[in-house]
Amino acid sequence: MAESVTIARPYAEAAFKLARESNTLVQWSRMLALLELVVSDEQVTRCTGDPNVSGQQLESLVLGVCGQQLDGAGRNLVQVLVDNDRLVVVPEMRVLxxxxxxxxxxxxxxxxTSAFALDDEQKIRLVRRLETKYQRKVSAQVSVDPQLIGGVKIVVGDKVLDATVRGKLDAMAAALTH
Structure with a gap:
């Protein structure tokens, strides 16, 4: 995985630069999401690993499935990825x-992640606090995990705020065993 992210990074950065300069970030997001779906398809995956399928055939297959949903730059990206045998890194490229x-x-x-379902007001308050803390707009995905027993766990980037009963119990258990 780490190797594929390393391989995908320059392609993602080039696509982002082009999208930013041409003011087409939303369109590129859609194109990359579509490409991810296509290259993750079981039949396409089999073709990428089949030595009997030429690059031209693979490119035609991907472009045929995508149809007119890819613009010229998106079609060029597919060609470059196929030519360099990098089509498999599209999922990592999209994430980057x-x-x-x-x-x-x-x-x-x-x-x-909360131990119990949060109502809309609680979600809004949490998001506002995060926006104040980070001085940036925050988009939150909320899920429920009853195994947390109580409280919430918030992950933002590589930072984790664990204010759950489960987290406190785990910390106490670790402290007692060391």
């Missing part, structure tokens, strides 16, 4: 592109 896009837009992604 979206990270660059969020950073450009000043948007942070937060994953909020």
């Amino acid at each position: 592109f979206e990270d660059l896009k969020r950073e450009h837009e000043g948007l942070l992604e937060a994953q909020i």
Whole structure:
């Protein structure tokens, strides 16, 4: 995985630069999401690993499935990826592109996990506090995990705020065993 991210990064950065300069970030997000779906398809995956399928055939297959949903630059990207045998890194490329896009837009992604369902007001208050803390707009994905027993766990980038009963119990258990 780390190797494929390393391979995908220059492609993602080039696509992002082109999208930013041409003011087509949303269109590129859609194109990369579509490409990810196509290259993740079981039949396409089999073709990428089949030595009997030429690059030209693979390119035609991908472009045929995508149809007119790819613009000229998107079609060129497919050609470059196929020519360099890099079509398999499209999922990592899309994730990296979206990270660059969020950073450009000043948007942070937060994953909020609660032991119980949060009502809309609680979600809004949590997001506002995160926006105040990070001085950026926050987009939050909220999920419920009853195994947390109580409280919330918030993940923003590589930072984790664990204010759950489960987290406190785990910390106490670790302290007692050391």
